[in-house]
Amino acid sequence: MRLSRFFMPILKENPKEAEIVSHRLMLRAGMIRQQSQGIYSWLPLGKRVLDKVNAIIRDEQNRAGAIELSMPTLQSAELWQESGRYDAYGKEMLRIKDRQDRPMLYGPTNEEMVTDIFRSSVKSYKDLPLNLYHIQLKFRDEIRPRFGTMRSREFMMKDAYSFDLTREAAEHSYNKMFAAYLRTFDRLGLRAIPMRADTGPIGGKLSHEFIILADTGESEVFCHKDFVDFDVPGEHTDFDSVEGLQAIFDKWTSLYAATSEMHDEAAFNAVPEGDRLSARGIEVGHIFYFGTKYSEPMGAKVQGPDGKEHFVHMGSYGIGPTRLVPAIIEASHDDNGIIWPASVAPFDIVVINMKAGDQACDDTCELIYAALSKAGKDVLYDDTDDRAGTKFATADLIGVPVQIIAGPRAVANGEVEVKDRKTGARETMTIEAAINRFVA
Amino acid sequence: MRLSRFFMPILKENPKEAEIVSHRLMLRAGMIRQQSQGIYSWLPLGKRVLDKVNAIIRDEQNRAGAIELSMPTLQSAELWQESGRYDAYGKEMLRIKDRQDRPMLYGPTNEEMVTDIFRSSVKSYKDLPLNLYHIQLKFRDEIRPRFGTMRSREFMMKDAYSFDLTREAAEHSYNKMFAAYLRTFDRLGLRAIPMRADTGPIGGKLSHEFIILADTGESEVFCHKDFVDFDVPGEHTDFDSVEGLQAIFDKWTSLYAATSEMHDEAAFNAVPEGDRLSARGIEVGHIFYFGTKYSEPMGAKVQGPDGKEHFVHMGSYGIGPTRLVPAIIEASHDDNGIIWPASVAPFDIVVINMKAGDQACDDTCELIYAALSKAGKDVLYDDTDDRAGTKFATADLIGVPVQIIAGPRAVANGEVEVKDRKTGARETMTIEAAINRFVA
Numbered sequence: 001m002r003l004s005r006f007f008m009p010i011l012k013e014n015p016k017e018a019e020i021v022s023h024r025l026m027l028r029a030g031m032i033r034q035q036s037q038g039i040y041s042w043l044p045l046g047k048r049v050l051d052k053v054n055a056i057i058r059d060e061q062n063r064a065g066a067i068e069l070s071m072p073t074l075q076s077a078e079l080w081q082e083s084g085r086y087d088a089y090g091k092e093m094l095r096i097k098d099r100q101d102r103p104m105l106y107g108p109t110n111e112e113m114v115t116d117i118f119r120s121s122v123k124s125y126k127d128l129p130l131n132l133y134h135i136q137l138k139f140r141d142e143i144r145p146r147f148g149t150m151r152s153r154e155f156m157m158k159d160a161y162s163f164d165l166t167r168e169a170a171e172h173s174y175n176k177m178f179a180a181y182l183r184t185f186d187r188l189g190l191r192a193i194p195m196r197a198d199t200g201p202i203g204g205k206l207s208h209e210f211i212i213l214a215d216t217g218e219s220e221v222f223c224h225k226d227f228v229d230f231d232v233p234g235e236h237t238d239f240d241s242v243e244g245l246q247a248i249f250d251k252w253t254s255l256y257a258a259t260s261e262m263h264d265e266a267a268f269n270a271v272p273e274g275d276r277l278s279a280r281g282i283e284v285g286h287i288f289y290f291g292t293k294y295s296e297p298m299g300a301k302v303q304g305p306d307g308k309e310h311f312v313h314m315g316s317y318g319i320g321p322t323r324l325v326p327a328i329i330e331a332s333h334d335d336n337g338i339i340w341p342a343s344v345a346p347f348d349i350v351v352i353n354m355k356a357g358d359q360a361c362d363d364t365c366e367l368i369y370a371a372l373s374k375a376g377k378d379v380l381y382d383d384t385d386d387r388a389g390t391k392f393a394t395a396d397l398i399g400v401p402v403q404i405i406a407g408p409r410a411v412a413n414g415e416v417e418v419k420d421r422k423t424g425a426r427e428t429m430t431i432e433a434a435i436n437r438f439v440a
Numbered sequence: 441m442r443l444s445r446f447f448m449p450i451l452k453e454n455p456k457e458a459e460i461v462s463h464r465l466m467l468r469a470g471m472i473r474q475q476s477q478g479i480y481s482w483l484p485l486g487k488r489v490l491d492k493v494n495a496i497i498r499d500e501q502n503r504a505g506a507i508e509l510s511m512p513t514l515q516s517a518e519l520w521q522e523s524g525r526y527d528a529y530g531k532e533m534l535r536i537k538d539r540q541d542r543p544m545l546y547g548p549t550n551e552e553m554v555t556d557i558f559r560s561s562v563k564s565y566k567d568l569p570l571n572l573y574h575i576q577l578k579f580r581d582e583i584r585p586r587f588g589t590m591r592s593r594e595f596m597m598k599d600a601y602s603f604d605l606t607r608e609a610a611e612h613s614y615n616k617m618f619a620a621y622l623r624t625f626d627r628l629g630l631r632a633i634p635m636r637a638d639t640g641p642i643g644g645k646l647s648h649e650f651i652i653l654a655d656t657g658e659s660e661v662f663c664h665k666d667f668v669d670f671d672v673p674g675e676h677t678d679f680d681s682v683e684g685l686q687a688i689f690d691k692w693t694s695l696y697a698a699t700s701e702m703h704d705e706a707a708f709n710a711v712p713e714g715d716r717l718s719a720r721g722i723e724v725g726h727i728f729y730f731g732t733k734y735s736e737p738m739g740a741k742v743q744g745p746d747g748k749e750h751f752v753h754m755g756s757y758g759i760g761p762t763r764l765v766p767a768i769i770e771a772s773h774d775d776n777g778i779i780w781p782a783s784v785a786p787f788d789i790v791v792i793n794m795k796a797g798d799q800a801c802d803d804t805c806e807l808i809y810a811a812l813s814k815a816g817k818d819v820l821y822d823d824t825d826d827r828a829g830t831k832f833a834t835a836d837l838i839g840v841p842v843q844i845i846a847g848p849r850a851v852a853n854g855e856v857e858v859k860d861r862k863t864g865a866r867e868t869m870t871i872e873a874a875i876n877r878f879v880a
C-alpha cells in the first residue's frame with residue numbers, strides 16, 4: 001500500500017478526551033474515530049489490525065471444533081421473554097420498536113437466539129457435541145462508555161455456544177474453549193491468565209475470565225507469579241482428548257488467581273509471599289458453563305441414548321476483538337507509539353523514502369516495495385513528500401515491526417537502513433540483503 | 441470439514457413460506473434461518489458462501505484503489521439532520537432512542553457518516569482522489585420483506601464513497617467502480633448488465649443499476665442482446681487510465697439498456713427487433729454520482745490548487761452481498777438443488793462415503809480427504825451413517841461443484857467415481873487419478 005493512496009489521518013496533537021494510552025494512540029494513529037458517544041468507526045489502519053485479530057480468533061475457534069455462523073444484530077423481544085431475561089436485563093439493553101410497533105432489541109449477547117436455532121433443528125444426542133460461534137456486533141448501552149473501544153457501546157464480540165448431552169461432556173467443551181483461549185491470546189502476543197470469575201447476568205456455575213496484566217487495567221487482580229511463565233498448549237493439541245484437555249485446565253487452575261470480586265484474602269496469603277502477584281488487569285475473554293439455564297425454559301432438548309429427552313447442557317465463550325486491540329496496545333507501546341506484535345501488525349514492513357522525488361531513492365524504494373509485496377508481505381510504502389522527521393515519527397507511532405529506510409546517502413552506496421521498531425536497533429545493509437532478510 | 445462435525449440442518453420438505461427458488465433452496469440446504477420477519481441468521485453453509493462473495497467484492501474494490509474501513513451500524517440523528525435526510529427518509533429508517541433519550545438510527549446507508557469522516561480530516565486536494573468503503577450491516581424497515589435474504593430488513597451492504605475535486609475527476613472515480621463491478625459480478629459467475637437508473641433517495645445526476653437476468657426478477661428490463669457476450673475488463677485493467685476506463689464505460693453504455701422506470705419505448709424500438717431482449721431482472725449493484733449534494737450542506741471541502749476552497753464531488757457505490765447469494769442461486773440451479781460457481785462454492789469438493797463403517801470405504805475416503813485438504817482444497821467429507829441415496833440428494837442440493845463418490849464395489853477395484861454437479865457427468869477412475877485431478 002502506498003501511503004499517498006491510503007487513508008491514515010494522523011493527529012499531531014494528543015487528543016484531550018483520551019484518558020488511557022491505548023485510546024490516545026489509536027486516535028493519534030488514525031485507527032479509530034468516535035461517531036457518537038461510545039460508537040466508533042474503525043479507520044483503515046485500525047481495520048487492518050482488527051481483521052488480523054479476528055483471523056487468529058477464528059483460526060483457533062475452528063481448530064477447537066467450533067463452527068462459524070452469523071446471527072443478526074437485531075432480535076425480537078419475544079425470544080428474551082422466553083428465557084426471562086427481557087425484564088431482568090437493565091438499561092444496558094437497547095430496546096427498539098419497529099414500524100409495526102413490535103418490540104425488538106439490539107443483541108447484547110446471543111444465548112437465546114442460538115438456543116432457538118439449536119432447538120429448531122437438533123433432535124438427537126448423535127448430533128452432539130456442537131459449538132456454534134459468530135463474530136458479530138453487539139450493543140450495550142453503558143451509562144459511561146470510556147477508554148475508546150476498550151469500553152464502547154457498539155462493539156464486536158466473538159461469542160461461541162456449546163451444546164452437550166451431559167455435564168461431563170459440557171466440561172470437555174468448556175476445556176476446549178479454555179485451551180483455545182490460551183492459544184488465541186498467546187498468538188496475539190498477550191499473556192492472559194485465567195481467573196475464577198463471577199458469572200454476572202449470563203449466569204452459571206463455572207466461569208473464568210482471561211485477564212492480561214496492565215497498569216491501566218480496570219480491575220485489581222491477584223495471582224501466583226508462576227502463571228507468567230506457564231507453557232501455552234501447542235498447535236498440535238488434541239482437542240478430542242478429554243484427559244489431555246483436563247490436564248491443561250487443571251494445570252492452569254492449579255495456582256491462585258482471582259479478580260477482586262472473587263478474591264479470597266486468606267487463600268492468597270497462603271501463597272508464599274515472594275510468589276504473590278497483585279496487579280491491575282484487563283479482561284480480554286470470559287467463558288461460562290451454565291448447564292440448563294437456557295435450555296430448560298426454552299425447551300432445547302435432545303433424545304439421549306436411553307431414548308428419553310434431555311435438556312442440553314450449555315456454555316458460552318466470549319472474546320471482544322474491539323477491546324483486544326487496545327488491550328494489545330496497553331501491553332505493548334513506548335513513548336513513541338505502538339509496538340505491534342508481528343501477528344497483528346497492520347503492515348509487516350514500512351518502507352520509508354527519505355527523499356521522495358530523488359530518482360535513486362524512488363527507484364530503490366520501488367524495487368524493495370515490489371519485491372516484498374510480491375513475496376506476500378504487507379508493505380506500507382511511505383512515498384509522500386513529508387519531511388524525513390515526520391515520516392520517522394509516523395512509522396514509530398503506527399508501530400509497524402520493521403522499517404526499511406532509504407536515504408540519499410545510503411542509497412548512493414547501494415544501501416538502506418533496517419530498523420527494528422521494538423528494540424530500536426538499526427542496521428545498514430545492501431538493498432539485496434534487506435530484501436532477502438524478509439523474503440525467505 | 442467432516443459432515444458429522446458440521447452444522448447443516450437440511451430440510452426434507454419444501455418450506456411453504458418460500459415463494460422463489462433461491463429462498464426455498466437456501467432454507468432447504470440449511471444456509472439461512474429466519475429469526476424475525478426479514479431478519480436472518482446465516483448458518484454455517486450460508487456463511488461460507490457469503491464469506492467467499494465478500495472476499496471477491498473486497499478484492500475488486502482494493503484493485504480499483506478503494507480503501508476499506510468499518511463504520512458502525514448505529515448513527516446519530518443529528519448527522520442526518522445536517523444533510524436534511526432525517527425528516528425526508530420515511531418509515532424505512534429504524535429510529536431509536538438510547539438510554540439518554542438521544543435520537544439514533546440504524547444506518548440504512550452511510551453518505552452522511554463518511555462525509556463527516558472526510559471533512560474531519562481531509563483538507564487538501566492533494567489527498568484526493570479518495571474512495572472509502574466498508575462491508576457492513578444495514579437496516580431498512582421494509583413494509584413487506586420477502587424472498588428470504590433477497591429483500592430482508594437487516595442485510596449486508598458493501599458501500600463505497602468517492603471524493604474528488606472536480607466533476608471530471610469524480611467521473612473517473614465512477615468509472616473505476618463501474619469497471620470493478622463488471623469484474624466482481626463476472627467473478628461471481630454472473631452476467632450483470634449496467635442500466636441507466638433512477639437515483640431514488642440517494643439523489644444525484646448519474647446512476648447505473650447492475651442487473652442480472654432471471655425469470656424470478658422483481659423488475660422488467662429491456663436491453664440489447666449483445667450485452668450477453670460483451671467482454672469484461674481483465675485483471676490487468678489500469679484503473680489509473682482515464683481514457684482506458686472511459687472506453688470501458690462507453691462500450692458498456694453504447695447499447696440500449698434500461699429498467700422499467702427509465703424505459704424509453706421509442707428508443708428500444710429503434711433496436712433491431714431480433715436484438716431486443718426484454719426480460720426480468722434482479723438488481724445486484726447500484727452506483728451513483730451525486731456531485732456536491734452532501735458535501736455542500738455538510739461543509740466537506742478541500743483547498744484546491746488555486747488556493748480556494750471547493751466542495752468535493754462525491755459518488756456512492758453499493759453491492760448487497762446478502763442479496764447476491766440468492767441472486768446467484770436464481771441464476772444457477774436445477775431441479776435437484778443449487779449449482780455453485782466454483783468461485784463462491786461453500787466447499788470445492790464433497791467426498792461421499794457410500795458405506796461409512798466399511799473399512800475399505802473409510803480408508804479410501806480418509807485418504808482422499810486428507811490429500812485434498814492438504815493441497816488447500818475446501819473439502820466436505822460426508823462421513824455420516826445416512827444411506828447413500830440421502831447423501832447423493834444432499835450433495836446435489838448443496839451444490840458443491842465436484843462429488844467424489846466411494847462405494848464398496850468401486851473401492852474394491854481401487855476406484856472411485858467423480859461427478860460434476862453441473863453437467864451430471866460421472867467418471868470412474870483410480871483413487872490416485874481422482875486426487876491428482878484436483879491437486880495440480
